[in-house]
Amino acid sequence: xxxxxxxxxxxxxxxxxxxxxxxxxxxxxxxxxxxxxxxxxxxxxxxxxxxxxxxxxxxxxxxxxxxxxxxxxxxxxxxxxxxxxxxxxxxxxxxxxxxxxxxxxxxxxxxxxxxxxxxxxxxxxxxxxxxxxxxxxxxxxxxxxxxxxxxxxxxxxxxxxxxxxxxxxxxxxxxxxxxxxxxxxxxxxxxxxxxxxxxxxxxxxxxxxxxxxxxxxxxxxxxxxxxxxxxxxxxxxxxxxxxxxxxxxxxxxxxxxxxxxxxxxxxxxxxxxxxxxxxxxxxxxxxxxxxxxxxxxxxxxxxxxxxxxxxxxxx
Numbered sequence: 001x002x003x004x005x006x007x008x009x010x011x012x013x014x015x016x017x018x019x020x021x022x023x024x025x026x027x028x029x030x031x032x033x034x035x036x037x038x039x040x041x042x043x044x045x046x047x048x049x050x051x052x053x054x055x056x057x058x059x060x061x062x063x064x065x066x067x068x069x070x071x072x073x074x075x076x077x078x079x080x081x082x083x084x085x086x087x088x089x090x091x092x093x094x095x096x097x098x099x100x101x102x103x104x105x106x107x108x109x110x111x112x113x114x115x116x117x118x119x120x121x122x123x124x125x126x127x128x129x130x131x132x133x134x135x136x137x138x139x140x141x142x143x144x145x146x147x148x149x150x151x152x153x154x155x156x157x158x159x160x161x162x163x164x165x166x167x168x169x170x171x172x173x174x175x176x177x178x179x180x181x182x183x184x185x186x187x188x189x190x191x192x193x194x195x196x197x198x199x200x201x202x203x204x205x206x207x208x209x210x211x212x213x214x215x216x217x218x219x220x221x222x223x224x225x226x227x228x229x230x231x232x233x234x235x236x237x238x239x240x241x242x243x244x245x246x247x248x249x250x251x252x253x254x255x256x257x258x259x260x261x262x263x264x265x266x267x268x269x270x271x272x273x274x275x276x277x278x279x280x281x282x283x284x285x286x287x288x289x290x291x292x293x294x295x296x297x298x299x300x301x302x303x304x305x306x307x308x309x310x311x312x313x314x315x
Contacts, residue, residue, distance in 0.1 A: 088280035188236030
């Protein structure tokens with residue numbers, strides 16, 4: 001275990017940036033830090049750090065020790081967490097963030113079932129018009145779609161989700177059916193202003209072929225359900241997630257546009273800030289959501305039923 005202890009010490013030393021800084025952190029003298037480092041280097045037979053009175057620089061051997069050692073420490077802590085959390089009882093306040101539409105239709109029912117199973121957990125579900133920075137708002141878990149903008153966050157995929165282009169039969173009869181992505185430029189397109197991505201730019205692919213189309217329309221909104229109402233009313237072509245439009249596609253209220261072309265996926269993730277020391281309540285919710293959506297996908301289709309009861313919804 002001395003090797004593991006030395007490894008954690010070395011990682012902490014590099015993070016602090018100086019012997020004196022780590023000494024203050026640990027409540028010991030700088031010479032004590034220097035002696036321990038020297039013992040490590042003697043045991044390993046290599047020099048890990050070049051040090052002066054003001055700064056430290058990591059040697060090539062030190063870089064190897066640091067990079068691989070950090071990974072090993074992460075795996076060890078994850079193993080400890082897995083073992084200890086198996087005995088922990090989920091309890092306490094759990095703050096969750098999700099977007100309005102998906103939160104209402106799918107996360108709220110899942111949380112209802114979760115609360116029945118875990119009576120000692122108090123869930124505070126906050127719905128917003130877009131995914132927000134969890135750390136800034138002190139949320140435990142966020143439900144996000146598509147690629148994660150912050151690589152510091154940890155995410156677990158809880159459901160697969162595709163995006164479709166669709167329009168009402170009335171609109172397509174009046175305006176014609178687009179045959180190629182470029183045809184969209186001559187159509188009324190309902191555009192969402194949901195995030196900082198390029199406004200009104202749609203990316204489509206078919207095999208190796210890719211098309212980027214700048215679309216326009218007389219109606220736009222930052223609310224997906226509003227945009228869906230407009231599409232159902234025949235105002236134009238809409239790009240929307242499968243979870244939002246599948247029931248309308250089954251009923252015939254909407255028809256797919258350019259079905260041979262694919263759009264960037266919008267898979268659903270449970271996002272949290274720290275892999276280490278993941279609390280039992282957070283771990284329980286994420287596992288529960290993954291199982292919940294897996295069961296949703298296995299249910300048989302019911303004509304006209306909400307999306308949550310349609311087989312293949314999350315394929």
